[in-house]
Amino acid sequence: xxxxxxxxxxxxxxxxxxxxxxxxxxxxxxxxxxxxxxxxxxxxxxxxxxxxxxxxxxxxxxxxxxxxxxxxxxxxxxxxxxxxxxxxxxxxxxxxxxxxxxxxxxxxxxxxxxxxxxxxxxxxxxxxxxxxxxxxxxxxxxxxxxxxxxxxxxxxxxxxxxxxxxxxxxxxxxxxxxxxxxxxxxxxxxxxxxxxxxxxxxxxxxxxxxxxxxxxxxxxxxxxxxxxxxxxxxxxxxxxxxxxxxxxxxxxxxxxxxxxxxxxxxxxxxxxxxxxxxxxxxxxxxxxxxxxxxxxxxxxxxxxxxxxxxxxxxxxxxxxxx
Amino acid sequence: xxxxxxxxxxxxxxxxxxxxxxxxxxxxxxxxxxxxxxxxxxxxxxxxxxxxxxxxxxxxxxxxxxxxxxxxxxxxxxxxxxxxxxxxxxxxxxxxxxxxxxxxxxxxxxxxxxxxxxxxxxxxxxxxxxxxxxxxxxxxxxxxxxxxxxxxxxxxxxxxxxxxxxxxxxxxxxxxxxxxxxxxxxxxxxxxxxxxxxxxxxxxxxxxxxxxxxxxxxxxxxxxxxxxxxxxxxxxxxxxxxxxxxxxxxxxxxxxxxxxxxxxxxxxxxxxxxxxxxxxxxxxxxxxxxxxxxxxxxxxxxxxxxxxxxxxxxxxxxxxxxxxxxxxxxxxxxxxxxxxxxxxxxxxxxxxxxxxxxxxxxxxxxxxxxxxxxxxxxxxxxxxxxxxxxxxxxxxxxxxxxxxxxxxxxxxxxxxxxxxxxxxxxxxxxxxxxxxxxxxxxxxxxxxxxxxxxxxxxxxxxxxxxxxxxxxxxxxxxxxxxxxxxxxxxxxxxxxxxxxxxxxx
Numbered sequence: 001x002x003x004x005x006x007x008x009x010x011x012x013x014x015x016x017x018x019x020x021x022x023x024x025x026x027x028x029x030x031x032x033x034x035x036x037x038x039x040x041x042x043x044x045x046x047x048x049x050x051x052x053x054x055x056x057x058x059x060x061x062x063x064x065x066x067x068x069x070x071x072x073x074x075x076x077x078x079x080x081x082x083x084x085x086x087x088x089x090x091x092x093x094x095x096x097x098x099x100x101x102x103x104x105x106x107x108x109x110x111x112x113x114x115x116x117x118x119x120x121x122x123x124x125x126x127x128x129x130x131x132x133x134x135x136x137x138x139x140x141x142x143x144x145x146x147x148x149x150x151x152x153x154x155x156x157x158x159x160x161x162x163x164x165x166x167x168x169x170x171x172x173x174x175x176x177x178x179x180x181x182x183x184x185x186x187x188x189x190x191x192x193x194x195x196x197x198x199x200x201x202x203x204x205x206x207x208x209x210x211x212x213x214x215x216x217x218x219x220x221x222x223x224x225x226x227x228x229x230x231x232x233x234x235x236x237x238x239x240x241x242x243x244x245x246x247x248x249x250x251x252x253x254x255x256x257x258x259x260x261x262x263x264x265x266x267x268x269x270x271x272x273x274x275x276x277x278x279x280x281x282x283x284x285x286x287x288x289x290x291x292x293x294x295x296x297x298x299x300x301x302x303x304x305x306x307x308x309x310x311x312x313x314x315x316x317x318x319x320x321x322x
Numbered sequence: 323x324x325x326x327x328x329x330x331x332x333x334x335x336x337x338x339x340x341x342x343x344x345x346x347x348x349x350x351x352x353x354x355x356x357x358x359x360x361x362x363x364x365x366x367x368x369x370x371x372x373x374x375x376x377x378x379x380x381x382x383x384x385x386x387x388x389x390x391x392x393x394x395x396x397x398x399x400x401x402x403x404x405x406x407x408x409x410x411x412x413x414x415x416x417x418x419x420x421x422x423x424x425x426x427x428x429x430x431x432x433x434x435x436x437x438x439x440x441x442x443x444x445x446x447x448x449x450x451x452x453x454x455x456x457x458x459x460x461x462x463x464x465x466x467x468x469x470x471x472x473x474x475x476x477x478x479x480x481x482x483x484x485x486x487x488x489x490x491x492x493x494x495x496x497x498x499x500x501x502x503x504x505x506x507x508x509x510x511x512x513x514x515x516x517x518x519x520x521x522x523x524x525x526x527x528x529x530x531x532x533x534x535x536x537x538x539x540x541x542x543x544x545x546x547x548x549x550x551x552x553x554x555x556x557x558x559x560x561x562x563x564x565x566x567x568x569x570x571x572x573x574x575x576x577x578x579x580x581x582x583x584x585x586x587x588x589x590x591x592x593x594x595x596x597x598x599x600x601x602x603x604x605x606x607x608x609x610x611x612x613x614x615x616x617x618x619x620x621x622x623x624x625x626x627x628x629x630x631x632x633x634x635x636x637x638x639x640x641x642x643x644x645x646x647x648x649x650x651x652x653x654x655x656x657x658x659x660x661x662x663x664x665x666x667x668x669x670x671x672x673x674x675x676x677x678x679x680x681x682x683x684x685x686x687x688x689x690x691x692x693x694x695x696x697x698x699x700x701x702x703x704x705x706x707x708x709x710x711x712x713x714x715x716x717x718x719x720x721x722x723x724x725x726x727x728x729x730x731x732x733x734x735x736x737x738x739x740x741x742x743x744x745x746x747x748x749x750x751x752x753x754x755x756x757x758x759x760x761x762x763x764x765x766x767x768x769x770x771x772x773x774x775x776x777x778x779x780x781x782x783x784x785x786x787x788x789x790x791x792x793x794x795x796x797x798x799x800x801x802x803x804x805x806x807x808x809x810x811x812x813x814x815x816x817x818x819x820x821x822x823x824x825x826x827x
Contacts, residue, residue: 157337161804162345165766166784170345170796173352173788251470255770258472259785274473278774281476292473299468307464 034236037312044308047301054298058116061109073097075110076266087286100286102277112290115270118263120298122184122253127246129188134195135238139226141196142203152200156193164190168252172261180263187252195241202234236313243306247299254295270295330815334808342395345800346388346793355380355409355791377411378792391797405801406794408787417783418798425779426806428695429768432702433761433810440707441753444714445746446514451719455513463708471767475701475774479672482697487668493546495537504533548660551653553594560587560649564642570742572634582627582635583642586620590646593619594653601654603684609651616647655692658685669693673776698771706764713756717749724748751822754814761810765803 028036038044063069085101087108099108141149159167167190175186206212207230215225231238254271256262263269270291277287354360355378359371374380379387394404405414447456508530512522540546564583565574572579597612620643624636663669665682671694680690721727722745730744772781780799787795 154337154340157333158341158344159762161334161337161341161762161807162800163762163766163769163803163807165763165769166800166803167348169784169788170348170352174348247468251468254470255472255766258470258770259773261788271470271472274470278472278476281480288473288476292470295470295473296465296468299470300464303464303468 034312038308041308041311043304044311047304047308050297051301051305054116054294054301055120058113058120062113062117064117071110071113073107073110075106075114075268077106079105079107081105085284085286087290099290100284102287103280103284108287108290111268111273112270112294115268115273115291116294116298118180118267118269119250119253119271119295122180122187122263122269123246123249123298123302125181125184126187126191126249126253127242129185130192130245130249131195131238131242133188134192134241135199135231135234137192138196138199139203139231142200143207143222143226143230149200152193152196156197159190159193165252165255168256169259169261172256176261176264180267180269183253183262187249187256191245191249191252195238195245198237198241199234202237203230206230206233236309240306240310240313243302243309247302247306250295250299250302326819327812327816330812334811338804338808341804342392342797342800343388346391346797347384349788349793349796350384350387350791352788353791357791374409377407378409387793391793395797395801405798408795409790409792414794414798417795418780418802421778421780421783422802424777425765425768425772425781426802428698428702428771428777428779429761429764429806431695432699432706433757433764435699435703436706436710436760436764437757439703440710441714441750443707444711445718445741445749447711448715448718448722449741450514450516453513453516455510459711463711466704466708467712469705471701471705471770472774474705475697475771478697478701479774482700483670483672486670490546490663490669491667493541493544495541497534497538500534500537500541501530503537504530507533547663549656551649551656553591553653556594556646556649556653557587557591560590560642560646563645564638567638567641570738571638572631573736573738576631576634578627578629578631579635579638582624582639585623585627586639586642587646589619589623590616590643590650594646594650597650601650605684613644613647616643619643655685655689658683658689662686662689666690666693670696672697674778698768698775698777701771702764702767705767706760709756709760710753713753714749717752718745721745721749747821751818754817754821757810757814762803762807765806 059069061069061071062073062075079101081101081103082096085097085103085105085108087098087100088096089098097107097109099112101108102111137148137152141152168187171186171190172183175182203226212225212229215229220229253262253269254274257269257271258275260275263272265272273291274288274295277284281288356371356374359367359374362370364370379390382390391406394406397404403415405418408414408417443459447459450456508526511529512526515522515525517525561584564587565580568574568576568580568583574580593616600608600612617640620640621636623643624639625632627639628635662682662685665680665686666677669689671677674694677690677694680687682690722741724745727740727744730740735744768779769781769784771777772779773785780802783795784799787793787799
């Protein structure tokens with residue numbers, strides 16, 4: 001199952017393998033193995049490519065911050081509505097307004113790109129910050145046990161009875177004046193618990209292992225043991241969980257923006273775009289379709305990448321492991 | 323077991339207390355409750371502000387406000403609920419009573435439907451790992467995972483309700499549509515059943531022909547507007563259910579259990595005719611009574627037939643009796659459909675939890691409820707089926723690789739026994755734990771769903787309360803969702819103890 005033999009090498013076909021297998025079989029480091037398994041997961045690779053494309057287009061087209069982009073129109077400039085604002089995208093080319101225009105004549109492609117930028121930014125900040133918080137708290141709780149662990153477990157219990165969206169909505173309302181970075185940080189503050197539990201579980205079993213005892217026996221301090229000996233062994237769990245955290249952060253942010261507790265006007269996110277134009281479905285369906293498809297595509301890609309990473313780090317469930 | 327439950331209860335109430343404090347403090351600090359008045363241009367602005375400050379107790383420190391709320395809420399324990407008043411001065415307890423019913427109905431139905439469907443599909447995909455069916459289902463469940471609820475809701479409104487309502491006005495299925503439907507179902511079913519290509523082809527062909535014939539027949543006799551099940555179909559479906567259930571759980575070799583469920587079906591048919599006059603204009607109390615008595619009958623038949631396997635016989639007979647009761651209910655409901663269409667020509671609604679001033683009788687009102695409930699429930703179910711499917715599949719694969727499953731296979735047990743008794747029961751253990759987590763998540767999903775579908779439920783209570791920085795409605799929402807989550811958690815814990823004897827202490 002975890003046989004590290006590469007797939008292109010048929011077992012036993014060349015005579016040399018049976019004579020001197022040790023020379024023929026190349027050995028791989030853990031990182032190389034994970035990379036190989038990941039690159040064999042077709043869905044994940046396609047997802048990486050699509051996500052990279054979306055990110056690239058979103059950030060280069062209308063520019064980010066002071067840097068100008070290659071798309072000539074701004075997401076905030078209003079103008080004349082051409083042809084009822086219908087999208088001009090077709091098989092032959094983009095046209096003037098590929099995703100159409102909204103009711104005030106703003107270019108919808110620029111708006112959707114702006115929404116994608118904000119949603120992606122928030123999701124990545126949430127994913128990374130909540131991973132850092134969750135890893136540290138989970139490691140401390142698993143290693144030191146005691147009151148930190150009790151606190152962590154009780155906090156998790158708290159999250160069972162307060163729905164995440166509700167807590168995030170209340171905090172989002174508080175943070176609504178502070179812009180998207182504050183919103184992202186606040187969301188990170190409520191989403192770290194599941195990773196903390198996972199890391200705690202891993203640490204609980206790792207701290208009983210021989211190499212940790214050995215490190216302790218030669219007088220290594222607890223922090224060095226945690227960061228140099230234990231956490232590197234949980235990196236698979238952490239990376240996979242981060243990916244799924246990013247996917248759920250995208251959905252959480254869009255849901256909050258939809259309810260009106262997330263990104264506030266004049267800023268737009270994909271969720272607030274849908275919220276703004278959901279009644280337009282019968283008259284101007286493109287205002288509804290494009291942001292939704294982008295949310296779906298981003299979340300789907302991130303989920304597939306997470307799935308590929310999990311298979312790569314934990315090949316136990318795969319039939320053809322290597 | 324009692325001690326276990328009591329201890330959980332004590333811990334839960336403590337968490338509830340801490341959670342309520344947290345929610346209260348966060349809510350009252352989430353904004354400025356006087357914002358709309360500050361911007362108002364009314365001449366009596368200062369007076370309005372003053373009266374709101376006194377009404378909401380804004381001049382008191384936060385802990386006084388919290389304890390005022392807490393002492394009112396604690397009254398619920400002795401039957402005198404006082405959850406305070408909202409900003410407009412209306413009694414939140416009354417508002418909550420209206421809202422809680424519709425939301426909990428929605429979430430509970432969706433939870434159970436999602437568990438059943440998700441677990442079944444999860445098992446099938448685990449057994450048929452790396453088949454075409456597995457890949458398709460995996461992709462679809464990722465799709466539902468990544469679906470923004472509110473976006474899917476608008477699509478469902480368009481295609482599930484508006485297009486269906488257009489269609490039901492003059493229900494026609496062309497031969498081409500019937501053949502396409504038949505083909506799709508044939509492919510799905512044959513990939514579920516598996517086997518070599520000959521068997522797959524046969525399954526597919528039978529399914530396809532059956533579906534096409536049924537669809538054409540239903541259209542020809544105008545079944546879509548004038549549907550009926552009739553005693554024949556009820557009996558046939560119940561018989562199939564009983565035999566299938568026995569074949570799945572104990573195997574048809576266990577005659578006592580088989581006879582017991584078959585007797586239940588027979589008695590059920592007699593009861594079907596016996597209660598028919600009662601069910602012309604029933605009420606919920608009568609139905610509940612009939613349901614309980616059908617359960618008792620089922621248990622009794624199981625006890626009489628059971629012998630050495632009376633436990634299983636009683637359980638399966640009770641399940642069969644429940645199924646028959648549901649079928650009988652459905653039968654009467656279906657009869658009312660034609661009259662219902664006269665009253666409500668566009669049956670599937672997109673807005674609200676019930677049609678205002680609906681004139682129909684019991685069955686028509688129930689149909690009205692059902693059609694209002696259909697889309698939000700379907701949406702919530704779809705969204706959460708995906709996670710149950712993923713968990714069940716992973717958990718099943720984990721147990722199917724265990725040594726004791728290999729032992730069971732090697733000592734010659736049938737595939738059914740291995741999967742149902744050895745693998746599935748153990749795979750259920752991790753699934754029960756996520757039920758509690760998911761329930762809380764589903765309530766958040768319900769907040770969005772209610773907003774999209776315009777239900778005056780708890781989501782509305784929460785949303786407007788939070789917008790107005792008005793703690794009483796927000797806390798009422800919190801109280802109900804938290805208690806519901808605790809109860810679900812408790813059920814999951816008890817199920818856990820039932821499934822895994824090691825943790826029974």
